[in-house]
Amino acid sequence: MANFQVNILGCGSATPSARHMPSCQVIDFRDRLFMIDCGECAQLQMMKQRLKFSRLSHIFISHLHGDHFLGLPGLLSTLALHEKGGSLTIHTFAEGVRVLKEIMAVFCRETSYEINYNVIKVDRDVIFEDHAIRVETFPLYHRVDCVGFKFIEQPKLRHLRGDMIKFFNIPVSRLQAIREGADFVAEDGRVIENSRLTTDADPSVSYAYCSDTMFDPRVAADVAGVDVLYHESTYADDNAHKAAPRGHSTAREAGRIAAKAGVGKLVLGHYSKSYDSDLPFAREAAEEFPNVITASEGLKIDLL
Amino acid sequence: MANFQVNILGCGSATPSARHMPSCQVIDFRDRLFMIDCGECAQLQMMKQRLKFSRLSHIFISHLHGDHFLGLPGLLSTLALHEKGGSLTIHTFAEGVRVLKEIMAVFCRETSYEINYNVIKVDRDVIFEDHAIRVETFPLYHRVDCVGFKFIEQPKLRHLRGDMIKFFNIPVSRLQAIREGADFVAEDGRVIENSRLTTDADPSVSYAYCSDTMFDPRVAADVAGVDVLYHESTYADDNAHKAAPRGHSTAREAGRIAAKAGVGKLVLGHYSKSYDSDLPFAREAAEEFPNVITASEGLKIDLL
Numbered sequence: 001m002a003n004f005q006v007n008i009l010g011c012g013s014a015t016p017s018a019r020h021m022p023s024c025q026v027i028d029f030r031d032r033l034f035m036i037d038c039g040e041c042a043q044l045q046m047m048k049q050r051l052k053f054s055r056l057s058h059i060f061i062s063h064l065h066g067d068h069f070l071g072l073p074g075l076l077s078t079l080a081l082h083e084k085g086g087s088l089t090i091h092t093f094a095e096g097v098r099v100l101k102e103i104m105a106v107f108c109r110e111t112s113y114e115i116n117y118n119v120i121k122v123d124r125d126v127i128f129e130d131h132a133i134r135v136e137t138f139p140l141y142h143r144v145d146c147v148g149f150k151f152i153e154q155p156k157l158r159h160l161r162g163d164m165i166k167f168f169n170i171p172v173s174r175l176q177a178i179r180e181g182a183d184f185v186a187e188d189g190r191v192i193e194n195s196r197l198t199t200d201a202d203p204s205v206s207y208a209y210c211s212d213t214m215f216d217p218r219v220a221a222d223v224a225g226v227d228v229l230y231h232e233s234t235y236a237d238d239n240a241h242k243a244a245p246r247g248h249s250t251a252r253e254a255g256r257i258a259a260k261a262g263v264g265k266l267v268l269g270h271y272s273k274s275y276d277s278d279l280p281f282a283r284e285a286a287e288e289f290p291n292v293i294t295a296s297e298g299l300k301i302d303l304l
Numbered sequence: 305m306a307n308f309q310v311n312i313l314g315c316g317s318a319t320p321s322a323r324h325m326p327s328c329q330v331i332d333f334r335d336r337l338f339m340i341d342c343g344e345c346a347q348l349q350m351m352k353q354r355l356k357f358s359r360l361s362h363i364f365i366s367h368l369h370g371d372h373f374l375g376l377p378g379l380l381s382t383l384a385l386h387e388k389g390g391s392l393t394i395h396t397f398a399e400g401v402r403v404l405k406e407i408m409a410v411f412c413r414e415t416s417y418e419i420n421y422n423v424i425k426v427d428r429d430v431i432f433e434d435h436a437i438r439v440e441t442f443p444l445y446h447r448v449d450c451v452g453f454k455f456i457e458q459p460k461l462r463h464l465r466g467d468m469i470k471f472f473n474i475p476v477s478r479l480q481a482i483r484e485g486a487d488f489v490a491e492d493g494r495v496i497e498n499s500r501l502t503t504d505a506d507p508s509v510s511y512a513y514c515s516d517t518m519f520d521p522r523v524a525a526d527v528a529g530v531d532v533l534y535h536e537s538t539y540a541d542d543n544a545h546k547a548a549p550r551g552h553s554t555a556r557e558a559g560r561i562a563a564k565a566g567v568g569k570l571v572l573g574h575y576s577k578s579y580d581s582d583l584p585f586a587r588e589a590a591e592e593f594p595n596v597i598t599a600s601e602g603l604k605i606d607l608l
Contacts (some may be wrong), residue, residue: 040378066411074344107370
C-alpha cells in the first residue's frame, strides 16, 4: 500500500512486442487501486507486480482501441473467480459499456462483486471524487474519441501549531475546523486568527495521463502544473512524419508539452514496436524538457 | 516450419498464474499454423515462440469460457495491424461468432485478411479437411457446451519399389495411381498386383485435444489409438473431489483415459493455479499410463 504511486504495467503501443505490453497503469492510492487503461494481459501484469485484485476499485479507459481495453474481459472474469467483493466502477464511453456488457453476458455471467458503469464523454469534467482524491477528464486529440485523466489530491488540512493550541487552551472539538482554516473565538469573545494557530497545508499532488494524442497545445493548458505528466511518445524524430497523421506524438513533442505546462516530471511511453531501445525517446524529449523518465513495465513512481 | 508439431502456448486453467498462461496451442503443420483455443495473451506467446502470424490459417475454439477465447479479439486486431493477408477461419459455437463480431465491430473495423466463421456444434463431425489433414470434433463433458478436436493426417501414399517399377517398365503417368493402391496392367494384358510394386504407406499420425472435460469413458472411445493425446488434468488426487462437480479431471483420470484409449503419449495440462509444481500430476497419471509428458509454455512435441 502506497500513498500515491503510479505503477507502469504496460507502455507499448498498438501491438504488444517482446519488449513492451499494451497500455495499463495502476495508481496505488492509500487503500485503493485505480487502473488507467487495460490492455491485454493487464491481469497478468497485476499479478507479477503484486497489485492485489481485492484493492482494485476504479478503472478508467481513455479510448476504445483494443490495446487500451481488451484486458478488461479477462480481468473482470478473473476478479469474479478470485471472489473479489465490494464494487468496481468502470469509467468508459457508452460504446465501451455496451460491448463490455455483451462480452460479460457470455463469459462472466455471475460476479462476486458489483460492477458499476460510469459513461464518460470527451469533455472537461470531474468523473470521480471523494474526500481524498479527484479524477478529471480533459480532451485528447486522437483518431477516435479520447480523453486524458488527471488525478488530483483534494486540498489538505493545515498543520496545527501545538504551542499555540496549548497557549489558547483550544478544545479538541474545534481543531478540525481550525485545520480547515477557521479562526478561533475564545470565551471572552477575542478572535484568534487562523494564521496564528496553523502553518500551511502540504501541497496537493497531481498526476496527468495523456495517451493517445497528437501534439496539441491545448493539452499543455489542461495539464498545467501537474507534478507528474505521462505523455505518449509513440515515435522518435526519425518517424516524426507519421505522428500527427496517426494521431500520435513524438517524444520531442511530449517534451514540448511538458515544458509549456510547467510540470514536475515527464514520463514517456506508448512506444512504437519498431524501436528496440527507449534511449532516442529520452534523449529527444530531454532536449525540450529536462526531467524525463522513460516508462517500462514494473516501474513505480512515487508522488507522495 | 515443421511437419506436424504441437506447440504449447498456455496450459494453465481459468485464471492465469505466475507459472502458466491460459489455454492455447498451435499446431505447426507444414506451411500452416492451426491454433487450438486462444486464451488471453496468445498473441504475445506466438511472438515469444516465433510462430509467424502470417502462417495462421485456422483457429479452433473448444468452448466459450474466457480462458479459451479472450485472446481472440487482441490477436485478430494485431493480425490486421501486421497486415496479414489471405484468410483465417475461426471454428466456434454460434454464440462465440456473435460476440466476436460485436467486439470486432468496435475494435477492429477493418482487417487486411478475410475472416471466415465456421459454426460448430457438440457433435462428432469433420469440420475441416484438405489433401493433407482432417480435423474432427467429438463431445466433451464440461459445465458448458464443449468439444475436443482430433487432427488426423490423411492416408498417405504407398511407397514405390524402385526395382519392380524398373523391371516392369512402368510409365511415369501410372505411378500416382499405383501409389494410391492400383494394380498395373501391362501392354500384354498381364495384371501385376500392387503388393508386388509397393510397400506399405507410412502410418497417418493423429493428435487429440481434450480440454475441458470431466472423466468420461466415452472420451476414451473417441480418442482411441491417437499418437498423442492432450487431456486436461486440472487437479491432482488431493483435490479429486472438486474435479467432477466443476466439469474437470484429475491427472490420474487423464491417465486412465489414455490407457483405455491405447494412445501413444499423454500430455497433461490445464493445471489449477493452486499447484506450485507439475510433479504430482506427472506422478499420478504415470501410475495409470506409462508415457506421460507435462505440458509447459514453450514445449514443442513433434509427431512427425
